[in-house]
Amino acid sequence: MDNNRQNTTINWYPGHMAKTRRLIGEKYDLIDIVYEIVDARIPFSSKIKDIYNIIGNKPKILIMTKKDLCDEKATNYWIKYYENLGNHVLLVDLNNSNDYKKIIDLTHELMKEKQEKRMAKGMKEKEIKALVIGIPNVGKSTLINRMCGRKVANVGNNPGVTQNLTWLRTRSDILLLDTPGILWPKLENQEVSLNLASFAAIKQEILPLDDVAVHIIKKLYEFYPKILKERYNVTKIDDFIEVYETIGRKIGAMKNNEPDYERISARVVNDLKTENVKGVTFDR
Helix, strand or coil: CCCHHHHCCEECCCHHHHHHHHHHHHCHHHCCEEEEEEECCCCCCCCCCCHHHHHCCCCEEEEEECCCCCCHHHHHHHHHHHHHCCCEEEECCCCCCCCHHHHHHHHHHHHHHHHHHHHHCCCCCCCEEEEEEECCCCCHHHHHHHHHCCCCCCCCCCCCCCCCCEEEECCCCEEEEECCCCCCCEECCHHHHHHHHHCCCCCCCCCCHHHHHHHHHHHHHHHCHHHHHHHHCCCCCCCHHHHHHHHHHHHCCEECCEECHHHHHHHHHHHHHCCCCCCCCCCC
């Protein structure tokens, strides 16, 4: 692994991301509330760094998805951290068909004063317009489909599935504005970059596959040694040639008695992507 490469800034800003920011700005006055979506396994790394430059002072709910895949104890520290900063935070499992109702209830609570003011003027309650925003692959489309009660947004394990801004009607009085995943122009923090790559928030080609796999193995060794042993038979990481050989023998990825490095790296990365490794939170 090239250590010099580890310190380079990653420039990652596809055209549709710049376009998304501009289009959100054009629709800003229509938005009543913001749903900021983050992955509960990387609640710091997956948070848009300049979110308030995009959403200003709109009321916001920070929704942590993938509760069923995270290490809840570790994630709860982040929930408290964000709540102490004044955020309304919800941890949800979108595979639980009722969890989305927590979002609707909190939305009504935060919009109550605004609705009461309208009614005091003799106006009827308005349809609430909510902006759904987050980095790629944090569960925005799954959340939208749950709230709409049907498949209206494409779901995928790869970033860049959603391409346009779309208004979508839900089963309640909330209208959702779906947006493509947004990242910031430069990924300067290598830890954040590797976390994002580990959970498929940036395209696999952006960082070398072996760097991402080694990062995942190190995280599992540091925080989840039991998972590392059970999944890959690895109990120490002093020598990564030995680590790869151990994993190669465990998963049957040896060529001429040598580890198939590319195949092993791909397996480690895909085990997170396909949810074969769960109960983990990498941000601390």
